[in-house]
Amino acid sequence: xxxxxxxxxxxxxLQQANPITKLVLAGTLLAAAATIQPLAQLLAVFIVALVPxxxxxxxxxxxxxxxxxxxxxxxxxxxxxQGFFAPGSTILLSLGxxxxxxxxxxxxxxFSSRILLGLGSATLLMLTTRPDMLMLALVQRGLPRQLSYxxxxxxxxxxxxxxxxxGILDAQRSRGLETEGGVGRRMRALVPLIGxxxxxxxxALEERAIALESRAFMRPGPxxxxxAIPDSRPQAVVRWILVATMIALVLHRVL
Amino acid sequence: MIEISGLTFTYAGASSPALRQVDLSVxxxxxxxxxGANGAGKTTLCYALTGFVPHFYxxxxxxxxxxxxxxxxxxxxxxxVGEVGLVFQNPFNQITGARFTVREEIAFGLENLGVPRQxxxxxxxxxxxxxxxAELAERSPFALSGGQQQRLAIASVIAMRPRLLVLDEPTSxxxxxxxxxxFAALRAMTARGETTIVLTELKLALVAAFADRVVxxxxxxxxxxxxxxxxxxxxxxxxxxxxxxRYTQAARRALQSGxxxxxxxxxxxxxxxxxxxx
Numbered sequence: 166x167x168x169x170x171x172x173x174x175x176x177x178x179l180q181q182a183n184p185i186t187k188l189v190l191a192g193t194l195l196a197a198a199a200t201i202q203p204l205a206q207l208l209a210v211f212i213v214a215l216v217p218x219x220x221x222x223x224x225x226x227x228x229x230x231x232x233x234x235x236x237x238x239x240x241x242x243x244x245x246x247q248g249f250f251a252p253g254s255t256i257l258l259s260l261g262x263x264x265x266x267x268x269x270x271x272x273x274x275x276f277s278s279r280i281l282l283g284l285g286s287a288t289l290l291m292l293t294t295r296p297d298m299l300m301l302a303l304v305q306r307g308l309p310r311q312l313s314y315x316x317x318x319x320x321x322x323x324x325x326x327x328x329x330x331x332g333i334l335d336a337q338r339s340r341g342l343e344t345e346g347g348v349g350r351r352m353r354a355l356v357p358l359i360g361x362x363x364x365x366x367x368x369a370l371e372e373r374a375i376a377l378e379s380r381a382f383m384r385p386g387p388x389x390x391x392x393a394i395p396d397s398r399p400q401a402v403v404r405w406i407l408v409a410t411m412i413a414l415v416l417h418r419v420l
Numbered sequence: 421m422i423e424i425s426g427l428t429f430t431y432a433g434a435s436s437p438a439l440r441q442v443d444l445s446v447x448x449x450x451x452x453x454x455x456g457a458n459g460a461g462k463t464t465l466c467y468a469l470t471g472f473v474p475h476f477y478x479x480x481x482x483x484x485x486x487x488x489x490x491x492x493x494x495x496x497x498x499x500x501v502g503e504v505g506l507v508f509q510n511p512f513n514q515i516t517g518a519r520f521t522v523r524e525e526i527a528f529g530l531e532n533l534g535v536p537r538q539x540x541x542x543x544x545x546x547x548x549x550x551x552x553x554a555e556l557a558e559r560s561p562f563a564l565s566g567g568q569q570q571r572l573a574i575a576s577v578i579a580m581r582p583r584l585l586v587l588d589e590p591t592s593x594x595x596x597x598x599x600x601x602x603f604a605a606l607r608a609m610t611a612r613g614e615t616t617i618v619l620t621e622l623k624l625a626l627v628a629a630f631a632d633r634v635v636x637x638x639x640x641x642x643x644x645x646x647x648x649x650x651x652x653x654x655x656x657x658x659x660x661x662x663x664x665x666r667y668t669q670a671a672r673r674a675l676q677s678g679x680x681x682x683x684x685x686x687x688x689x690x691x692x693x694x695x696x697x698x
Contacts, residue, residue, distance in 0.1 A: 295520065297518070297519060297524075314516075314518050318516070318517035321517045321562055324562070372508065372510055372513035372514070373514075373516070374476070375476060375497075375506070375508065376508075376516055376573075377516055378472070378497045378498060379470070379497070379501065379505065379506045380516060380528055380529035381498075381501040381502060381529055381580070382516070383498045384498050384502075384533065387534045388531055388534050389531055389535060389536060389540065391523070391524055391530075391540055391544075
């Protein structure tokens with residue numbers, strides 16, 4: 166079964182930090198990505214902040230690979246669009262009526278770096294944070310339990326939903342449903358797939374509601390948790406420094 | 421412990437009742453097995469004992485269910501939780517999806533009950549041990565087989581230590597060895613006198629070996645109620661399509677061919693069958 170969870174455990178690094186600290190860190194880096202202007206500074210933040218943190222958390226190779234895989238479609242399309250269509254006078258290459266301009270490429274590089282920094286901070290958060298621990302930490306800070314449940318369950322149930330769809334598809338095929346061919350045929354083949362999938366999922370939903378009730382999910386009163394969420398005074402200080410940095414970045418940009 | 425009297429329930433939109441005038445009382449520490457053909461009302465009775473009928477599945481209900489002095493039909497499931505535990509048929513849909521490992525999935529109910537961490541760990545280990553899941557404790561609940569998920573569903577509910585445990589076909593996906601283990605574990609729980617168990621089961625040989633009491637349902641009515649041997653070997657069960665154990669079948673054949681004297685009571689377990697043929 167495929168998993169949609171990126172988390173990689175490690176005995177050291179960000180994995181051992183409080184999820185809220187990591188969330189605030191990602192938020193601060195996102196603010197940096199949105200507010201910092203020069204290209205060099207954007208790349209410097211990536212190299213000085215994200216790369217060492219990823220290395221400390223023992224996910225550097227995976228982190229860089231994920232970033233590379235995420236960024237190239239943006240970089241390529243921004244490069245083409247900005248390079249050819251943004252106004253500018255420094256022509257690098259002429260292709261008939263189109264001209265590739267240095268100013269456009271420069272703008273594309275800045276945009277791409279912003280996206281890289283933003284996606285990078287989100288990627289590092291996901292690689293080093295268990296989604297359920299993050300949601301638990303948020304619930305302890307007042308997020309509704311139901312909302313947290315929806316997020317965590319979605320992560321786990323999507324793969325099982327996919328395998329259910331595959332099962333129905335196979336069953337319909339074994340009864341002679343043709344699923345290959347032109348667009349029209351493929352569209353028609355969806356009908357006998359969607360009905361059982363949706364109805365089956367609704368029935369499963371009813372049983373899952375009973376299961377949650379039997380496990381005291383809706384019971385009022387205080388709750389405990391099996392996993393302790395790590396936290397410390399220094400981390401709280403780090404959080405406040407990050408929040409202050411975030412505010413400073415935004416103010417600096419706005420004023 | 422439980423006192424059901426005159427319970428009749430019709431699902432909203434259904435033309436005939438799923439349970440008709442059910443009277444049943446189960447004593448504390450008893451392991452009571454409900455047997456019956458498909459559609460006899462076993463599942464509805466399980467839901468009624470846990471408050472899901474009529475609070476989740478709506479319909480018209482008359483009669484009463486009293487559990488330790490409390491009226492179950494008037495209590496929503498959220499009020500009964502902790503007191504009453506339910507394991508239902510489909511193991512996959514009993515996995516909440518809220519937690520990523522087997523251990524945490526079992527802990528989920530305890531977290532919601534507010535059980536302190538130290539005690540939670542003790543109860544977890546016990547539940548893992550009873551259900552034979554200790555080696556799978558760190559696996560994802562979604563990566564388990566059907567039988568393992570069924571054990572997980574049972575472990576998750578017994579960790580909550582309900583005084584009344586209701587299980588609806590808890591061994592439907594288990595192999596013969598797993599089924600015996602689960603029954604032995606349930607038997608051990610009732611032996612301590614703290615827990616009362618009501619379960620539905622189609623495997624009559626296991627009911628015969630482990631239950632204190634057998635109640636047969638047919639078309640929503642209680643048609644037989646008593647000791648396993650007395651009920652499971654009776655002719656009435658045959659008439660309602662419930663069947664009988666292989667031991668009883670073998671004994672009937674033996675009687676027909678004159679291998680055993682006609683005055684002996686029919687057996688329902690292996691030991692009784694050996695005794696019968698001696």
